[in-house]
Amino acid sequence: MKENAVCCGAAFKDGMACSVCERHYVRDMDKKSAICMYLKNSHTGKSRAIHSRDLQRLFSIDGRTLRRKISALRQDGYPICSDETGYYYADNQKEINDTVYRLNGLVTKVSNARTGLLFASIFPAPVNVEITVCVNGGDVCGNA
Numbered sequence: 402m403k404e405n406a407v408c409c410g411a412a413f414k415d416g417m418a419c420s421v422c423e424r425h426y427v428r429d430m431d432k433k434s435a436i437c438m439y440l441k442n443s444h445t446g447k448s449r450a451i452h453s454r455d456l457q458r459l460f461s462i463d464g465r466t467l468r469r470k471i472s473a474l475r476q477d478g479y480p481i482c483s484d485e486t487g488y489y490y491a492d493n494q495k496e497i498n499d500t501v502y503r504l505n506g507l508v509t510k511v512s513n514a515r516t517g518l519l520f521a522s523i524f525p526a527p528v529n530v531e532i533t534v535c536v537n538g539g540d541v542c543g544n545a
Contacts, residue, residue, distance in 0.1 A: 432460050433470045437479050437490075446492035447499075453487060 436456065444451045457467050471488060474481045480491035482500040491497045 437474050440490040445490045450487035450489040
């Protein structure tokens, strides 16, 4: 048998008990669903957040892949929250609201960067030029 089930971040052969929690079987589960189940079962509430590096290690994925899977779960309506301590499954509406507020800040920063790039591509950087004009054979000089 090949390893095709994931539970608690550990891969194991289909039909065998989870080697981490030894409580249940997970058959043919994709990593996105496994991450969701793991967060819900083991990391519900802000106080039980897990750092992204630990999730990456548990599920053998890189940071970009983890962020994409978390984003997909959120788009599917799962209350996966995050803050400076890590990812967690929401325990209450305040945790969801705090994450939405943080994400809005990120959207604003990305939008501002986009606007700056558009402005830079439309309007070249200003060039300052200083001109000195001398009159009467150089007796009087000034800036114009």
